[in-house]
Amino acid sequence: MADNQPPAPENSNQTEEEKYLKWEDYFMAVAVLSSKRSKDPKTQVGACIVNQDKRIVGTGYNGMPNGCPDDEMSWLHKDENEVDHKHLYVCHAEMNAIMNKNSADVKGCTMYVTLFPCNECAKIIIQAGLSKIVYLSKKENDTSERIAAERLLQRSGIAYRRLESKRTEIKISLTAKDYGAKQQSENPNVLAPGASQREEESDEVEAEDE
Ligand SMILES: Nc1nc(=O)n([C@H]2C[C@H](O)[C@@H](COP(=O)(O)O)O2)cc1CO
Numbered sequence: 001m002a003d004n005q006p007p008a009p010e011n012s013n014q015t016e017e018e019k020y021l022k023w024e025d026y027f028m029a030v031a032v033l034s035s036k037r038s039k040d041p042k043t044q045v046g047a048c049i050v051n052q053d054k055r056i057v058g059t060g061y062n063g064m065p066n067g068c069p070d071d072e073m074s075w076l077h078k079d080e081n082e083v084d085h086k087h088l089y090v091c092h093a094e095m096n097a098i099m100n101k102n103s104a105d106v107k108g109c110t111m112y113v114t115l116f117p118c119n120e121c122a123k124i125i126i127q128a129g130l131s132k133i134v135y136l137s138k139k140e141n142d143t144s145e146r147i148a149a150e151r152l153l154q155r156s157g158i159a160y161r162r163l164e165s166k167r168t169e170i171k172i173s174l175t176a177k178d179y180g181a182k183q184q185s186e187n188p189n190v191l192a193p194g195a196s197q198r199e200e201e202s203d204e205v206e207a208e209d210e
Pocket residue numbers: 040042043044045061062063077086090091092093094115116117118121
């Protein structure tokens with residue numbers, strides 16, 4: 001390479017298909033990213049609801065109800081304690097995504113969810129009028145909740161299928177230089193070019209973070 005040539009971008013050997021996300025991968029990635037907010041120490045679940053215009057109208061993850069701080073509630077498994085276990089209290093990702101909707105309703109929408117819904121969520125999904133479910137994973141064992149969920153969805157005519165994707169992972173960087181900043185400043189008081197807006201915003205979120 002001649003000296004005056006800029007270095008090849010890191011992703012220059014990617015195919016066009018690899019460079020951008022297909023819609024389904026994008027929506028499932030939003031569900032996965034949402035799951036990363038969950039404080040459940042064993043199973044983090046995320047959901048993303050998309051309308052017929054491919055607009056995201058709700059996201060959610062499994063967490064304790066409002067007023068029940070995640071850090072103060074028990075995350076024990078039902079095998080470990082009869083009354084003080086998470087399954088009695090936690091709101092599932094699917095329910096939270098529906099409750100968090102930013103549109104009038106979610107009728108005809110598709111839910112992207114990282115784990116196949118249980119029977120209780122299947123009921124909520126049906127009653128909310130969703131049309132399709134795309135899931136990433138299904139637990140191996142056939143629990144009665146799972147069997148009931150499938151029966152309910154089938155009877156109600158809600159189509160469900162596992163995501164089929166060529167991608168196995170998506171890497172996400174939160175480093176300014178990966179988004180066009182010339183260099184990341186060593187001095188935390190000097191912002192890297194293009195990073196000022198983001199740093200100011202992230203401070204605000206950090207102050208409220210739990
Ligand atoms: N579809 C689902 N959405 C969910 O949000 N969950 C939540 C409830 C719990 O917080 C956790 C499951 O915990 P465990 O049984 O793997 O330790 O995931 C669980 C399922 C599975 O039906």
